Amino acid sequence: MKKKILITPKSFFRARNKADEIFSQFDLDIVENNTGKTLTKQQMIELCSDVDGVIVGLDPMDEEVIRSAKNLKAISKYGVGLDNIDLKVAEELGIKVKKAEGTNTRSVAELTIGLFFALSRSIPKAVIDVKDGRWDRTIGTEIGAKVVGIIGFGAIGREVAKMSSGLEMEIMAYDPYFNDIELTRAMNVKMTNIDEILEKADFVTLHLPLNEETNKIINSKTLSKMKQTAYLVNTARGELVDEDALYEALKNGIIAGAAQDVFSQEPPDKQNKLLSLNNFILTPHIGAYTKEATERMVVISAKNLIEMLF
Ligand SMILES: NC(=O)c1ccc[n+]([C@@H]2O[C@H](COP(=O)([O-])OP(=O)(O)OC[C@H]3O[C@@H](n4cnc5c(N)ncnc54)[C@H](O)[C@@H]3O)[C@@H](O)[C@H]2O)c1
Ligand SMILES: O=C(O)CC[C@@H](O)C(=O)O
Numbered sequence: 529m530k531k532k533i534l535i536t537p538k539s540f541f542r543a544r545n546k547a548d549e550i551f552s553q554f555d556l557d558i559v560e561n562n563t564g565k566t567l568t569k570q571q572m573i574e575l576c577s578d579v580d581g582v583i584v585g586l587d588p589m590d591e592e593v594i595r596s597a598k599n600l601k602a603i604s605k606y607g608v609g610l611d612n613i614d615l616k617v618a619e620e621l622g623i624k625v626k627k628a629e630g631t632n633t634r635s636v637a638e639l640t641i642g643l644f645f646a647l648s649r650s651i652p653k654a655v656i657d658v659k660d661g662r663w664d665r666t667i668g669t670e671i672g673a674k675v676v677g678i679i680g681f682g683a684i685g686r687e688v689a690k691m692s693s694g695l696e697m698e699i700m701a702y703d704p705y706f707n708d709i710e711l712t713r714a715m716n717v718k719m720t721n722i723d724e725i726l727e728k729a730d731f732v733t734l735h736l737p738l739n740e741e742t743n744k745i746i747n748s749k750t751l752s753k754m755k756q757t758a759y760l761v762n763t764a765r766g767e768l769v770d771e772d773a774l775y776e777a778l779k780n781g782i783i784a785g786a787a788q789d790v791f792s793q794e795p796p797d798k799q800n801k802l803l804s805l806n807n808f809i810l811t812p813h814i815g816a817y818t819k820e821a822t823e824r825m826v827v828i829s830a831k832n833l834i835e836m837l838f
Contacts, residue, residue, distance in 0.1 A: 536561040537585030537606040547830035589613040602836035606829040611738040626832040631824035632816035637687035643787040677729025680736025726753035738765035748773040766792035
């Protein structure tokens with residue numbers, strides 16, 4: 529029987545041909561998000577009203593959207609962060625949910641390491657300076673032998689650890705749900721508590737999911753435990769960091785700098801105070817935006833949806 533599906537993520541369509549090979553074997557009526565943007569809740573309610581399945585990016589799939597989608601049987605996440613999907617309601621209604629596990633691990637880890645360098649050598653400022661006619665040779669710091677503190681030791685956290693090891697950094701990690709001691713020993717990673725990470729790390733990097741437990745895990749109290757010379761890097765989710773507290777910490781020299789790929793509101797408001805700070809740098813949620821990762825996300829999210837629907 530024919531199934532109607534909705535595909536929302538903009539970058540899905542760049543590698544659309546990879547999914548067509550999979551879709552062509554099934555009887556599908558495909559609706560596409562042609563706005564080129566993340567959809568609003570109202571748009572999701574309208575577009576999901578009669579679909580059997582959805583491949584969803586960062587668009588809201590909250591309780592109201594899910595309950596209003598009367599035919600919905602499957603949600604395939606284009607990516608790995610499930611925070612935009614109300615998993616409890618999906619479970620209650622028997623709607624299957626699957627993420628494209630591991631598809632963007634390498635890309636997010638590479639961006640994270642890139643942000644370490646961007647911060648430690650003030651690369652964004654250097655580019656702007658020279659283009660604006662200033663020859664200001666800022667003294668940076670080396671990354672080798674510095675301590676990286678990884679909060680969330682899942683797929684991306686472990687990949688960052690591997691890359692940090694290649695840079696000869698000392699590696700610490702905090703993850704209350706990770707207990708493969710053999711692996712951490714083999715990787716030369718010290719598993720510890722969050723306080724030791726905050727107190728000792730030169731780079732604190734976030735790789736944990738957003739949920740009730742982790743919302744604003746970085747706040748004025750946790751920031752105050754970090755070294756004045758330390759950098760915070762967030763390529764996970766904006767809401768993990770209290771942005772007002774981060775602004776105060778950066779402005780008052782509580783920490784040296786921060787980089788974010790993600791924001792609690794995307795795109796951030798032009799008035800967002802963080803954007804006015806020289807020691808704050810950012811990228812527009814491009815962690816998974818590489819040719820390789822998007823192709824993997826397209827293939828796996830398409831396969832996952834088909835598996836759940838047929
Ligand atoms: N910037 C991007 O484009 C981008 C791309 C992919 C993923 N992400 C974000 O990165 C997150 C991590 O992705 P992943 O593939 O590594 O996921 P993962 O599930 O493999 O790893 C997450 C890890 O966090 C740990 N964790 C859970 N609660 C924790 C807590 N309170 N404290 C410390 N650790 C905790 C889990 O035990 C798990 O090991 C995703 O949830 C997503 O939000 C962002
Ligand atoms: O949908 C995207 O563009 C990024 C998805 C990414 O944040 C993820 O959670 O894997």
